[in-house]
Amino acid sequence: MALKATVDIASSRLDAEAAPLVDALVADRVATRLAAADPTLWGPPARDEAGIRLSWTTLHKTSRPLFAEIEALRAELAADGVDRVVLAGMGGSALAPEVICATAGAPLVVLDTTDPGQVADALAGDLTRTVLVVSSKSGSTVETDSHRRIFERAFAAAGVDPASRIVVVTDPGSPLEATAREAGYRRVFLADPHAGGRYSALAAFGLVPAGLAGADAAALLDEAAAVAGDLAEDSPSNPALRLAAALAAAHAEGADKVVFADTGGCGAGRGRPVLRVHLTDRLAGLAHLVKAVQELS
Ligand SMILES: O=P(O)(O)OC[C@H]1O[C@H](O)[C@H](O)[C@@H](O)[C@@H]1O
Numbered sequence: 001m002a003l004k005a006t007v008d009i010a011s012s013r014l015d016a017e018a019a020p021l022v023d024a025l026v027a028d029r030v031a032t033r034l035a036a037a038d039p040t041l042w043g044p045p046a047r048d049e050a051g052i053r054l055s056w057t058t059l060h061k062t063s064r065p066l067f068a069e070i071e072a073l074r075a076e077l078a079a080d081g082v083d084r085v086v087l088a089g090m091g092g093s094a095l096a097p098e099v100i101c102a103t104a105g106a107p108l109v110v111l112d113t114t115d116p117g118q119v120a121d122a123l124a125g126d127l128t129r130t131v132l133v134v135s136s137k138s139g140s141t142v143e144t145d146s147h148r149r150i151f152e153r154a155f156a157a158a159g160v161d162p163a164s165r166i167v168v169v170t171d172p173g174s175p176l177e178a179t180a181r182e183a184g185y186r187r188v189f190l191a192d193p194h195a196g197g198r199y200s201a202l203a204a205f206g207l208v209p210a211g212l213a214g215a216d217a218a219a220l221l222d223e224a225a226a227v228a229g230d231l232a233e234d235s236p237s238n239p240a241l242r243l244a245a246a247l248a249a250a251h252a253e254g255a256d257k258v259v260f261a262d263t264g265g266c267g268a269g270r271g272r273p274v275l276r277v278h279l280t281d282r283l284a285g286l287a288h289l290v291k292a293v294q295e296l297s
Pocket of ligand 1: 090091092137139144197
């Protein structure tokens with residue numbers, strides 16, 4: 001699949017303000033250094049932390065072996081009549097699979113909540129057909145642990161062995177891993193601890209729940225791999241650098257919100273727009289429009 005990502009900055013003023021920032025990013029070789037997980041990119045004070053945070057830049061390669069495991073588990077669960085997936089995860093441990101599944105039209109019940117009504121709704125589904133994915137990088141998030149415990153009880157009350165219906169995604173050595181091993185939960189997926197939680201979309205945190213729910217996680221990695229080369233180039237046309245510069249320029253002007261809008265339609269011949277980013281500031285409302293267009297050819 002040939003896939004090309006481009007970023008057009010619709011506001012000529014913002015485009016002009018972003019241009020020198022793009023040039024600086026190119027001169028500093030930010031793209032190649034980031035792709036190479038260079039921990040010195042943000043200077044000495046950030047070096048140690050950056051050294052344990054940048055695995056996300058290669059997840060499109062390193063996550064590949066997960067597919068066979070996810071598919072095998074999905075088939076196993078299907079053979080047991082289990083086809084309803086509930087995800088217990090807060091924030092960064094739920095947002096990516098939620099978006100992936102919504103985009104793919106794969107059914108996933110997400111518990112990223114403290115609302116008892118939402119928990120009750122999730123519990124009201126057919127538990128005999130349900131698997132609960134408990135997803136927590138730290139393995140110590142109290143909301144997620146509460147969801148796990150309430151589902152354990154509900155499974156048992158429904159005559160279902162809880163251990164056979166709970167799958168865990170967490171970092172190695174977390175308290176959740178210990179709990180899962182002790183309880184004999186069906187499967188424990190250990191994520192790469194060097195990918196930050198908010199950068200874990202293409203790690204086990206994103207791919208396991210999405211894949212179990214039936215989203216084509218392999219296609220997602222294929223798409224990421226297809227654009228990885230372009231994103232790693234120290235070039236003024238690198239869409240990641242252009243988007244970063246546009247965001248930074250708008251921020252310097254006072255923009256404090258980014259709104260992603262799927263506007264549909266077609267802006268560039270064969271292509272289809274996948275993303276429009278509205279940069280807004282508190283006073284002026286919509287200030288700038290950045291249009292990212294993905295062209296399939
Ligand atoms: O994955 P966990 O360790 O359970 O953390 C889940 C989430 O907890 C909080 O909401 C943090 O603000 C998020 O950044 C984090 O993604």
